[in-house]
Each structure stands twice: as C-alpha cells, then as structure tokens.
Amino acid sequence: MAMSDCHCHDEVGRTRRAHTCAYCGSVIPVGSHAHVEHGVFEGAPYRCYCCDRCWPLTKGFWDYSGGECELPISECFAWYLQGTNESAYQEIFGGAGMSETLREYPFCGSEAERKEWK
Numbered sequence: 708m709a710m711s712d713c714h715c716h717d718e719v720g721r722t723r724r725a726h727t728c729a730y731c732g733s734v735i736p737v738g739s740h741a742h743v744e745h746g747v748f749e750g751a752p753y754r755c756y757c758c759d760r761c762w763p764l765t766k767g768f769w770d771y772s773g774g775e776c777e778l779p780i781s782e783c784f785a786w787y788l789q790g791t792n793e794s795a796y797q798e799i800f801g802g803a804g805m806s807e808t809l810r811e812y813p814f815c816g817s818e819a820e821r822k823e824w825k
Contacts, residue, residue, distance in 0.1 A: 729755035
C-alpha cells in the first residue's frame with residue numbers, strides 16, 4: 708500500500724514549551740501563540756512551528772516553492788522574501804546578506820525567476 712502525503716495546520720493557543728520558528732529561526736517562548744504544521748511528506752512524518760510574525764507570509768512561500776524546500780526552511784524562506792518582499796525580509800532577517808549557499812542554489816521558482824535573482 709502506497710503512503711500518500713498529508714499536510715495539516717493547527718493554531719496553538721499557548722505553547723507549553725519553547726519552540727523554534729522553522730521560518731525565521733527565532734525562539735517562540737513558553738506561553739506564546741504559535742502555528743504548527745504537521746503531516747507526512749514522502750512517507751516521513753514532520754512537525755514544525757511558526758511564529759505569528761512569519762505566519763502571514765508562509766502561504767505565498769509554499770505556493771512559490773511548489774510545496775518543497777530542499778534546504779532548511781529558514782534559508783529557503785529568506786531567499787523567497789528577499790526576492791518578493793524586501794521590507795518583510797529586512798524586518799525578519801535584519802537585512803543580513805544572503806548566504807553563499809543560497810545565492811548558488813536554485814531551490815524553487817521558475818527558471819526565469821532564478822536567473823533574475825543571480
């Protein structure tokens with residue numbers, strides 16, 4: 708029997724322990740509101756947390772990346788924001804320069820978009 712992918716989202720009223728936002732890497736403190744994404748991807752279970760600051764930007768990210776990210780999510784998310792929403796990139800990542808890995812790794816987007824970003 709083949710396993711199918713399953714993706715779910717839940718809002719967490721208050722976290723019971725600290726978590727790290729998968730998108731920006733910031734700590735989500737105990738007692739904070741957060742979002743959790745969980746499910747099965749390619750047969751393997753996953754769970755990741757997202758802070759309120761990043762949450763509104765994640766739908767566009769996953770649509771843009773085709774639902775996949777081969778680098779750590781935070782690096783793919785930084786790449787996405789730098790190319791699509793510079794003000795959010797500056798706010799979340801403080802304008803830190805894109806890592807050399809990201810500049811050379813075309814993880815998502817159309818061929819034209821990847822060429823434009825190089």
